Amino acid sequence: MAELTKKTTHTAEALDHLLEVLKGKPDLAAFIAPFIDQIQDAENAAFELIDERTIDAAVGVQLDGIGQIIGETRDGRTDDDYRAGLKAKILINKTSGTIEEIIEIVILLVSNSVDIQDFYPASFYVNIVGALVDLDPVLLAGIISSAKPAAVNAAMIYQGDIDANTFTLASGDAVETSSTQGLANDAGTTGGKLRQAEGL
Numbered sequence: 001m002a003e004l005t006k007k008t009t010h011t012a013e014a015l016d017h018l019l020e021v022l023k024g025k026p027d028l029a030a031f032i033a034p035f036i037d038q039i040q041d042a043e044n045a046a047f048e049l050i051d052e053r054t055i056d057a058a059v060g061v062q063l064d065g066i067g068q069i070i071g072e073t074r075d076g077r078t079d080d081d082y083r084a085g086l087k088a089k090i091l092i093n094k095t096s097g098t099i100e101e102i103i104e105i106v107i108l109l110v111s112n113s114v115d116i117q118d119f120y121p122a123s124f125y126v127n128i129v130g131a132l133v134d135l136d137p138v139l140l141a142g143i144i145s146s147a148k149p150a151a152v153n154a155a156m157i158y159q160g161d162i163d164a165n166t167f168t169l170a171s172g173d174a175v176e177t178s179s180t181q182g183l184a185n186d187a188g189t190t191g192g193k194l195r196q197a198e199g200l
Helices: 010-016 026-052 061-070 079-094 099-109 137-147
Strands: 113-119 123-129 153-158
Touching (some): 079 099, 099 123, 099 137
Parallel strands (some): 123 153
């Protein structure tokens, strides 16, 4: 479909199309101009309506309306997060389930580093590196699942940020002790007692 181009010169062009004998008549121009100005006002309003209903420009209930059309509810998301969700939903609605399309969908939703690995004959996993901001990992996994073909298995690997309570292996061959990370204490009630370099 050809791109629409807004014209802002209706009145000037109309006056320029007058017969030569009628050009340069101020009273005639003053009489005609208000009628042509209404055409310009109508075009301005039409383009304002078009522009403000695009996903990138729409806000609030305008975005909600787009969501109703494509089948994506807001679910408490901010306008910016909802825009990303709407764009992802449009891609999902059109996707044929290729790896490239799924990467595009995930990148729309997260700013994290994304790695997708496929496995013969019909499986792949998506590895999200780093913590997700303002996006539930379960929601993202559901989006990935809905984007994949029906007969393909998919999994999402998401670790998030490593903090003081995240189980980790030792940094080297030597056994390291930690009160918060690693294996539980003898009673199995608190923290970690040991982190080992190999095995558990």
